[in-house]
Structures are given as structure tokens and as C-alpha cells.
Amino acid sequence: xxxxxxxxxxxxxxxxxxxxxxxxxxxxxxxxxxxxxxxxxxxxxxxxxxxxxxxxxxxxxxxxxxxxxxxxxxxxxxxxxxxxxxxxxxxxxxxxxxxxxxxxxxxxxxxxxxxxxxxxxxxxxxxxxxxxxxxxxxxxxxxxxxxxxxxxxxxxxxxxxxxxxxxxxxxxxxxxxxxxxxxxxxxxxxxxxxxxxxxxxxxxxxxxxxxxxxxxxxxxxxxxxxxxxxxxxxxxxxxxxxxxxxxxxxxxxxxxxxxxxxxxxxxxxxxxxxxxxxxxxxxxxxxxxxxxxxxxxxxxxxxxxxxxxxxxxxxxxxxxxxxxxxxxxxxxxx
Amino acid sequence: xxxxxxxxxxxxxxxxxxxxxxxxxxxxxxxxxxxxxxxxxxxxxxxxxxxxxxxxxxxxxxxxxxxxxxxxxxxxxxxxxxxxxxxxxxxxxxxxxxxxxxxxxxxxxxxxxxxxxxxxxxxxxxxxxxxxxxxxxxxxxxxxxxxxxxxxxxxxxxxxxxxxxxxxxxxxxxxxxxxxxxxxxxxxxxxxxxxxxxxxxxxxx
Numbered sequence: 001x002x003x004x005x006x007x008x009x010x011x012x013x014x015x016x017x018x019x020x021x022x023x024x025x026x027x028x029x030x031x032x033x034x035x036x037x038x039x040x041x042x043x044x045x046x047x048x049x050x051x052x053x054x055x056x057x058x059x060x061x062x063x064x065x066x067x068x069x070x071x072x073x074x075x076x077x078x079x080x081x082x083x084x085x086x087x088x089x090x091x092x093x094x095x096x097x098x099x100x101x102x103x104x105x106x107x108x109x110x111x112x113x114x115x116x117x118x119x120x121x122x123x124x125x126x127x128x129x130x131x132x133x134x135x136x137x138x139x140x141x142x143x144x145x146x147x148x149x150x151x152x153x154x155x156x157x158x159x160x161x162x163x164x165x166x167x168x169x170x171x172x173x174x175x176x177x178x179x180x181x182x183x184x185x186x187x188x189x190x191x192x193x194x195x196x197x198x199x200x201x202x203x204x205x206x207x208x209x210x211x212x213x214x215x216x217x218x219x220x221x222x223x224x225x226x227x228x229x230x231x232x233x234x235x236x237x238x239x240x241x242x243x244x245x246x247x248x249x250x251x252x253x254x255x256x257x258x259x260x261x262x263x264x265x266x267x268x269x270x271x272x273x274x275x276x277x278x279x280x281x282x283x284x285x286x287x288x289x290x291x292x293x294x295x296x297x298x299x300x301x302x303x304x305x306x307x308x309x310x311x312x313x314x315x316x317x318x319x320x321x322x323x324x325x326x327x328x329x330x331x332x333x334x
Numbered sequence: 335x336x337x338x339x340x341x342x343x344x345x346x347x348x349x350x351x352x353x354x355x356x357x358x359x360x361x362x363x364x365x366x367x368x369x370x371x372x373x374x375x376x377x378x379x380x381x382x383x384x385x386x387x388x389x390x391x392x393x394x395x396x397x398x399x400x401x402x403x404x405x406x407x408x409x410x411x412x413x414x415x416x417x418x419x420x421x422x423x424x425x426x427x428x429x430x431x432x433x434x435x436x437x438x439x440x441x442x443x444x445x446x447x448x449x450x451x452x453x454x455x456x457x458x459x460x461x462x463x464x465x466x467x468x469x470x471x472x473x474x475x476x477x478x479x480x481x482x483x484x485x486x487x488x489x490x491x492x493x494x495x496x497x498x499x500x501x502x503x504x505x506x507x508x509x510x511x512x513x514x515x516x517x518x519x520x521x522x523x524x525x526x527x528x529x530x531x532x533x534x535x536x537x538x539x
Contacts, residue, residue, distance in 0.1 A: 250508050267512060278513040295506065302506060315513040 042170035045069040050193030056186030056298025068199035075204040141173040177299035186298035239272040277316030
């Protein structure tokens with residue numbers, strides 16, 4: 001039922017977009033900043049609870065999301081509603097992922113989050129440099145009035161977005177990822193949401209303390225830099241900057257003895273302020289890396305291939321050509 | 335000796351309470367464990383059920399051979415059923431072991447329970463990851479455009495997979511999950527990447 005109404009919603013959205021496009025109002029650089037900052041801050045500060053649905057590439061999945069912003073603290077609880085039961089509890093950068101069926105808990109520090117707000121602050125000017133933002137009027141999403149923003153890339157290295165931001169709070173209610181022909185690759189939207197709910201922190205705090213009977217996995221993630229690991233980016237993709245680089249075990253949280261003995265993988269993350277690309281590098285191993293592969297699911301693209309003695313995997317919500325540019329730009333400096 | 339006797343009686347009492355549905359939580363587990371390891375208790379278990387059945391209806395007062403025949407036929411039919419999903423080995427092993435032990439013991443005594451056991455075995459594949467990713471699209475989906483891999487993007491050496499319902503490579507899933515853990519906190523706070531990790535591999539036991 002929910003999915004069907006989402007379908008209707010999406011179709012309305014598509015046509016609505018066409019109608020509104022008649023008189024788009026381009027937004028100045030300063031305004032771009034205030035719009036995006038408003039959306040970003042609402043996601044952190046507001047307390048809300050709702051059902052979130054993502055559809056793209058023939059896959060529909062939904063989750064129940066509860067977010068509490070209290071002072072400088074953020075608490076979040078995400079419960080997947082499809083497939084195997086999975087819960088994510090987040091307190092600022094500490095993330096617990098629980099699989100109750102398997103009795104496994106994955107505990108991680110989202111190391112990259114710490115420097116994150118400044119990333120957006122510093123990045124918004126850059127966003128205006130690589131994306132053109134225009135206001136496309138108002139629409140209703142999940143029973144709420146929303147401002148519609150079209151975020152169009154200025155080059156072919158990234159996808160476009162259509163964003164629906166709640167009028168009163170700024171919270172993002174829906175987001176479409178668009179390809180170069182403005183076709184929707186993926187839609188994420190609240191099917192229903194309550195904004196301004198009273199924080200009930202125990203619902204997020206308590207489950208992470210009750211891990212009796214759980215196997216708790218804490219992968220060791222070490223910060224590093226691409227150059228320090230002997231790599232250079234010869235021709236950076238325009239607009240993307242390295243925002244994080246870590247060595248992480250890839251076997252996690254799967255405890256396959258054979259896999260567990262593999263070396264950690266280097267993961268370097270690049271961002272243009274709106275989207276991210278991960279570049280994974282590891283020693284080539286014919287047994288584990290049988291063949292090069294490209295995949296496309298919804299907006300997420302992946303490229304895996306061998307480069308000399310190395311196996312390179314690039315993942316991101318960007319056009320396939322951009323992933324290729326990332327892979328080609330890598331250079332080994334012994 | 336008297337000690338053994340009394341513990342046997344206690345076990346029988348527990349079993350009686352189990353039949354009546356009066357046990358809770360770990361008591362159930364304990365009673366079942368005792369039942370599993372003791373052929374005499376299994377006989378008692380069947381007797382209790384038979385008593386209950388006869389009290390409810392005379393039609394249920396049947397010779398054990400009838401149950402046995404029924405079971406044999408059920409097993410035969412089950413064996414003829416086409417296998418839709420391959421059970422994951424790890425999940426099935428305990429059930430299979432149980433079944434063998436039952437067979438070795440008083441198969442008839444355990445008759446009703448065995449039926450339940452068999453059904454559990456056939457349902458065990460439900461959490462199989464393959465079926466999970468196939469089940470991600472329960473209904474027709476919003477029209478979504480495919481990403482075009484322009485000629486410029488053609489790496490020549492790579493296979494392109496665009497179907498969201500493909501059985502994904504477990505390795506690929508891990509890269510996606512690692513990517514998503516970062517992007518999960520994207521600039522605009524869209525947790526869509528979390529959801530896309532429909533792909534996120536659940537940990538093994």
C-alpha cells in the first residue's frame with residue numbers, strides 16, 4: 001500500500017517537475033549556501049520519526065528512522081523493514097549495527113564524521129562551482145509542504161538531484177538522483193514523517209548497552225593518507241577532494257576464517273561536497289579477484305579491475321565515466 | 335537410586351507442564367533438552383499426548399502404526415516436492431541431527447513433533463541471502479532509468495551488470511557497505527545509502 005502510494009507520488013513528482021520547470025528561479029551562490037546549509041542542519045538538529053523508502057534499479061527498500069537532535073548531540077535509530085532484520089543505533093560518531101537474527105553487533109566509529117560539518121561549510125562555495133541550483137516551486141511530500149530545488153551538475157562528472165525540503169523545518173523529505181537526461185535513477189523519500197517529536201533517548205541508548213549473547217565485532221580502522229601509502233592521484237577529477245583515507249579490514253563483519261586473514265584494504269574517500277566516491281586499493285590476488293566488473297544499482301556505480309599488482313575498486317553515486325577517471329588517475333609511487 | 339527416581343519424576347512433571355503449555359522461557363528449553371536425551375521421556379511424551387487426544391476425541395485413539403504410516407507418506411511426499419531454495423548448510427545441521435536422533439529413538443513416539451521438525455527444515459532457507467536480495471522488490475517498481483554507460487566509460491575489460499536483482503557478489507557487497515558507512519552521513523543527511531545497503535551483507539554466525 002505504502003509502495004503503491006509512493007509510486008503515485010513519484011509519478012506526480014515527475015510531472016510536477018515538468019510543470020514547475022516552466023519558471024525556474026536560479027539561485028545565487030550565497031543562497032545556494034543557505035539552502036543547502038539549512039537542509040544539512042535540519043538533518044542534524046531536528047527530532048523526527050518516519051518511514052523512509054528508497055527505490056531504484058528495480059529494488060525497493062524501506063526503513064523506520066528516528067532521529068533526535070539534542071544540543072550538540074545526535075541520536076539515531078534506523079530499523080530496516082525489508083529483508084533480514086537490522087538495526088542501526090548512532091550516537092554522534094559511534095555507530096552500532098545489530099543483526100538480531102545472527103546475534104552479531106558491529107561497533108564502529110564513523111571516523112570521517114568528525115570533520116564533517118566543516119566539510120560542508122568549506123564545500124558549499126565549491127558546490128555552487130560545480131552545481132547549478134534553481135528553485136522549482138512548491139510541492140507536497142509525505143503530507144507536508146516542501147520547496148523543490150533542482151541541483152544540476154555543471155559538468156558530466158556527477159549526477160543531478162531534485163530535492164524536496166520541508167518548508168517549516170528544512171528537513172529533506174525526498175531526493176531524486178538524475179542522470180544526464182534528467183531521468184530518475186533513484187528516489188528516496190519519507191512516505192510519512194513526524195517532525196519535532198519529543199526525544200526519547202533511551203530508545204537509542206539502551207539497546208546498545210544490552211549486547212548479552214551478541215558477538216561484538218569492532219573492526220580496527222586506521223587513519224592514513226594516500227601519499228603515505230605510496231599512491232598519487234595524477235589527474236584529479238574536477239571538484240573532488242580527498243576527505244578521508246583509512247586502512248580497514250574488509251572481512252568485517254563476516255567471520256570467514258579464510259577471508260579474515262586477508263590484508264587490510266586502503267579506502268580513500270573523495271567528495272565534491274554533495275556526493276562521495278570511495279577508492280579501495282589492495283594487493284592483487286587471482287584467487288580473490290577473478291575478473292573485472294562494473295555494476296550499476298540505482299544511482300550507485302561500481303568498477304572493479306586489476307591495475308598491475310593491485311586490485312582497484314571504485315564505488316560512488318556518480319556516472320560510470322567518473323569512476324573510470326578515478327581509477328585511471330591512480331599512480332603507484334614506490 | 336531414589337534420587338534418580340525423583341529426578342525422573344520431576345522430568346515427567348516438567349514434561350506434563352510442557353504438554354499443557356505451562357512452561358516458560360528456559361524451562362521449556364530444559365524440558366526439551368531432557369526429552370531429547372531420554373528415550374523413556376519421549377515415550378512418556380507420546381503417552382501424554384495420546385491421553386490428551388483420547389480425552390478430546392475417541393477418533394484420535396489410534397494405533398501407533400497409523401502415525402507411522404502417516405509420517406512415512408508425508409516424508410515421501412516431501413521428498414517429491416521440488417526444491418525451490420537450497421537450505422544453507424549451517425542453518426540446517428542441527429535440525430538434521432535432531433531428526434536422525436528421533437529416527438533412532440522411538441520414531442513413532444516423536445511423531446507429532448517430527449512433523450513440526452520437518453516443516454521447520456523446509457522453511458529454514460528463508461534467511462538465505464540470495465532469496466533476500468531477490469525479495470527486495472516485492473512489487474512493481476517506480477519507473478527508473480538505467481544508467482547509460484557511454485562509450486567513453488567502456489573499460490573494455492569489464493562486465494556490466496545493471497539488474498538490481500542479480501545475485502550479488504559477496505565481495506562487492508562488502509565494498510558497498512564500507513562505502514556506505516561513510517556516505518551514510520551524506521551532506522544533506524539523506525540516509526538513502528543505508529537503505530541501498532539492501533546489499534549490506536549480514537554477518538555470518
